[in-house]
Amino acid sequence: MISSNDFRTGTSIEIDGSVWRVVEFLHVKPGKGSAFVRTKLKNAQTGNTLERTFRAGEMVPQAVLEKRNKQYTYRDGDQYVFMDMETYEESRLNADQIGDSVKYLKEEMEVTVLTWDDRVLEVELPNSVTLEIVQTDPGVKGDTATGGTKPATVETGAQVMVPLFISQGERIKIDTRNDTYLGRET
Incomplete structure (x- = not known):
């Protein structure tokens, strides 16, 4: 759990069974009433954005994301095969799971694969x-x-x-x- 007071840009939280990233946040302390945190969130799976207000200090489940370094090895039909650099296990991803990054994938390129609950959220290429x-x-x-x-x-x-x-x-x-x-x- 993470407090809404600890929100920062890039913080990942879990709302309604999906992962949302904090894109913008603003702590507001009105002259009258209690403080609140106004946020703009982006869904990590769909890319949809949402504006949501949290009470100051409200506890929200934090999404535990796993980053793994993998190497793109080859393409097998419509699947892209990646090898984990630590365990040497292969995993296969579709173009939909990789997203726009697919246009720069080159054999033996090392990428970072971001997963949540055994679901691929993002494939990060080198800059x-x-x-x-x-x-x-x-x-x-x-x-x-x-x-x-x-x-x-x-x-x-x-x-x-x-x-x-x-x-x-x-x-x-x-x-x-x-x-x-x-x-x-x-």
Whole structure:
């Protein structure tokens, strides 16, 4: 159990049999009446948001989440196979369970799998990945580093906007949190 006074951004709580993360919180002490905590919560499974008010000091069940480091090994049909880095056990996840992270999955990539009650909530990729460009329009003479951008497809199938001077076959670094080009691999 956790007190509503201890809420912080990212705190996971359990409400009505699902996991909710605190996105925003505000402790309010009105001049008249008792204090309360106004929160904005996000469901970890569905992504829905909810605004809820708790009395100050109200006890709420805290969701116990387990983080495991796993390595993506291969794809088997529509399933993605991960190996636990401590126990060497394999687990299989669907694209739905992985979410948007699936577009940057590359063999032998280490990820963090967040589970609650033996259910996968989230697959966290590293903040940046280095991938090779497999398709992009060729650069044209006169393209500059400060010019525009063009779409490029990387080896995992994801599409990223890159500067005009980047060409096919180059390895680039991509920020997986917001799908942006960070630079060439050095």
